[in-house]
Amino acid sequence: MQPADADRSTIERLYRQHGTRLVLFASTLIGERSRAQDMVHQVFLKLLERGSLGHATDAKAYLFTSVRNAVLNDARVRARDVPLDPESAWFNPPDRDYAAERSLRRAIGALSEEQREVLVLHVWGELTFFQIAQVLSVSANTAASRYRYALARLRDAMSAREETNA
Amino acid sequence: MPDDDQFERYLKQFRPVVAEPLPVASPRPVRFWLWSLAATAALALIIAAVLAVRFHRKPAGIVLTGRSPAVGQLASAQPLTLRRANDLLSQAPTFEAAMDGLVFQSEPIQLPPGSESALETLGKENLQP
Numbered sequence: 001m002q003p004a005d006a007d008r009s010t011i012e013r014l015y016r017q018h019g020t021r022l023v024l025f026a027s028t029l030i031g032e033r034s035r036a037q038d039m040v041h042q043v044f045l046k047l048l049e050r051g052s053l054g055h056a057t058d059a060k061a062y063l064f065t066s067v068r069n070a071v072l073n074d075a076r077v078r079a080r081d082v083p084l085d086p087e088s089a090w091f092n093p094p095d096r097d098y099a100a101e102r103s104l105r106r107a108i109g110a111l112s113e114e115q116r117e118v119l120v121l122h123v124w125g126e127l128t129f130f131q132i133a134q135v136l137s138v139s140a141n142t143a144a145s146r147y148r149y150a151l152a153r154l155r156d157a158m159s160a161r162e163e164t165n166a
Numbered sequence: 167m168p169d170d171d172q173f174e175r176y177l178k179q180f181r182p183v184v185a186e187p188l189p190v191a192s193p194r195p196v197r198f199w200l201w202s203l204a205a206t207a208a209l210a211l212i213i214a215a216v217l218a219v220r221f222h223r224k225p226a227g228i229v230l231t232g233r234s235p236a237v238g239q240l241a242s243a244q245p246l247t248l249r250r251a252n253d254l255l256s257q258a259p260t261f262e263a264a265m266d267g268l269v270f271q272s273e274p275i276q277l278p279p280g281s282e283s284a285l286e287t288l289g290k291e292n293l294q295p
Contacts (some may be wrong), residue, residue, distance in 0.1 A: 012188060019185035037186055044188055091180035104180055123177050148170070155173050 011047050014059060019044075021125045022067050024090055028108055028120045029071045033088040039070050061131040064121060068135060107157035115150035122147050247277075248284040 019040060026036035043066045047053065056062035093101035108116055117136060121127045122143075127135065132143040258264035277283060 012190075015185075015188050019188070020182045023185040024182040033183070040185065041189055045190065048190060089183055091182055094179040101180065104177070123174060124182055151170055151173060154177075 007051065008048060011044060011051075011053075014063060015044050018060060018063055022063060024124050025064060025117075025120050026067050026071055027088075027090050028116050029068070029113070030074075031109065033090060036071075039074065040067055043067050043070050058131060058134065061127065061134045064125060064127065064131075064135045068117075103158055103161045104154075107154050107161070110157055111150055111153055115146050115153065118143055118146040119150040119154065247281055248287055251284045 022040045022043075023033070023037050026039050027033045030036045030039070043063070047066075053059055053062055089098070089101055090105055091101050093104075108119065111119065114136075118132055121132045121135060122129070129140040129143045129147070132138075132147075133140040136143065138146075254264045254267045255261070258267060
């Protein structure tokens with residue numbers, strides 16, 4: 001729980017805490033990391049200008065919702081024809097396995113938008129299904145169900161790619 | 167085939183690339199403002215000192231080298247009379263120093279009643295060629 005009003009230092013602290021996750025989330029929606037970064041910055045600059053989180057009771061869920069709305073309201077993204085940028089990495093892979101990083105990125109990009117959102121919000125955003133339900137305006141059960149499907153599809157996609165590479 | 171938890175743990179090993187810092191200047195710490203204040207005060211003092219030196223500088227062209235304290239006292243304490251001029255000339259170490267003592271008295275001085283300035287006396291003298 002966070003207070004509704006947040007001063008400048010609170011908003012900056014929230015950026016330090018959640019900025020990286022928010023940029024990843026926006027990247028998976030937009031496909032292009034630099035634009036995702038710009039959008040997250042815009043969201044926070046507006047918050048700084050306003051000096052408040054409005055009536056939000058859950059700051060983390062509020063921030064993810066704000067970033068999602070900013071992405072969905074962006075005219076360029078509305079076309080939904082956004083290819084993944086192959087050049088900009090989203091992750092620092094374990095053991096510097098950049099082939100696995102590319103593989104993961106492609107597998108995430110191949111998911112449906114609904115599954116992709118839930119997957120990223122839960123695994124890397126570290127949101128509960130209850131919080132995800134708030135962000136996406138769905139029930140927590142729906143969020144959990146989408147997550148299970150997303151995980152299964154991602155695992156299949158990555159296994160298939162590994163078999164191809166082997 | 168790994169189960170969901172195991173696969174989730176594997177996915178979490180991929181750490182998201184760190185976001186760039188927020189493009190906004192953070193408010194300056196108190197220490198910064200204290201240093202700024204001190205630096206401004208020091209600068210103001212230096213400017214004031216430079217201005218003070220400029221405005222209190224002695225008129226150009228007067229060189230007071232070799233001027234003895236006695237000459238200074240005479241020059242500043244009493245009006246310039248013939249007697250004082252003689253004293254200055256006799257006490258000063260050099261003629262230049264005595265002249266400096268005489269020149270230094272630039273402000274008009276009210277002579278006591280019955281006294282006459284040396285220049286006035288010299289001005290009245292009838293000089294024969």
